[in-house]
Amino acid sequence: MQHCAGQIRYLAAIKELTERxxxxxxxxxxxxxxxxxxxxxxxLRCLAxxxxxxxxxxxxxxxxxEGEAAVEEIFASxxxxxxxxxxxxxxxxxxxxxxxxxxxxxxxQETCARLKKIVRRTIKKQDK
Numbered sequence: 001m002q003h004c005a006g007q008i009r010y011l012a013a014i015k016e017l018t019e020r021x022x023x024x025x026x027x028x029x030x031x032x033x034x035x036x037x038x039x040x041x042x043x044l045r046c047l048a049x050x051x052x053x054x055x056x057x058x059x060x061x062x063x064x065x066e067g068e069a070a071v072e073e074i075f076a077s078x079x080x081x082x083x084x085x086x087x088x089x090x091x092x093x094x095x096x097x098x099x100x101x102x103x104x105x106x107x108x109q110e111t112c113a114r115l116k117k118i119v120r121r122t123i124k125k126q127d128k
């Protein structure tokens with residue numbers, strides 16, 4: 001399933017905010033991403049039309065089962081990409097997190113999957 005960079009950014013923000021705060025509101029997404037609330041509303045409408053968030057997002061934003069599946073697909077390579085930036089490139093945790101998000105947002109999933117394999121293989125060799 002292909003997602004545009006904006007959708008990935010918003011879905012990632014919703015996932016992270018849900019894990020951190022439990023409940024997500026438009027204003028939380030706006031602050032988290034540094035975008036205007038009208039921009040958030042516009043993207044949430046797009047995500048709702050795709051079936052990724054429930055229609056009633058005025059009070060709180062919740063992923064649908066399809067949205068959760070999309071997030072799982074998007075984040076399939078996140079841990080390894082994060083490990084690459086933090087452990088191998090020695091970036092601080094927060095910067096590695098930001099870079100990993102940008103990487104999985106901007107690069108094709110095939111490239112993410114290839115990096116994931118390389119990181120796993122390298123870690124296996126190091127652990128021996």
